[in-house]
Amino acid sequence: MMLKDFTASLLIIIFIIILSIGGFYGYEEYRLYDAVQKLNEKDATLYLDTSKCGYCVKQVQFLRNHISKLNTVHCDDETNKDKCKSIKAFPTWEINSKKFPGSRFSVESLYSLANEL
Numbered sequence: 344m345m346l347k348d349f350t351a352s353l354l355i356i357i358f359i360i361i362l363s364i365g366g367f368y369g370y371e372e373y374r375l376y377d378a379v380q381k382l383n384e385k386d387a388t389l390y391l392d393t394s395k396c397g398y399c400v401k402q403v404q405f406l407r408n409h410i411s412k413l414n415t416v417h418c419d420d421e422t423n424k425d426k427c428k429s430i431k432a433f434p435t436w437e438i439n440s441k442k443f444p445g446s447r448f449s450v451e452s453l454y455s456l457a458n459e460l
Contacts, residue, residue, distance in 0.1 A: 375407075378457060379453070381458075384457075385438045387457070388415070389402070389414070390416045390418055390430045391415060392417070395433075398433065398434060399434045401446060405446075405447075405448050418433065430442070
């Protein structure tokens with residue numbers, strides 16, 4: 344009987360832990376979605392060169408499926424050469440014609456960027 348109670352308690356604890364982790368991930372995913380929405384409201388553009396820049400690849404991975412919701416310019420594409428002439432470092436974010444070079448690997452840094460101007 345004691346083993347049965349222990350097993351039931353252990354299963355309940357494991358279930359609660361799994362729910363907590365899932366809830367946290369869902370909340371972080373929502374915050375990332377919200378940060379991307381705020382950047383879109385500011386008409387932000389993300390300049391990338393994924394052929395040469397490891398940080399660009401990591402930035403895309405961090406943004407996951409939200410990258411498709413952003414205005415991005417792939418500077419490794421020949422057709423975008425003119426748009427990328429003024430970009431000195433990758434990745435670079437542009438908001439209201441002001442450039443912000445560097446990766447943003449946290450939701451807080453994306454919020455901060457969205458609130459720059």
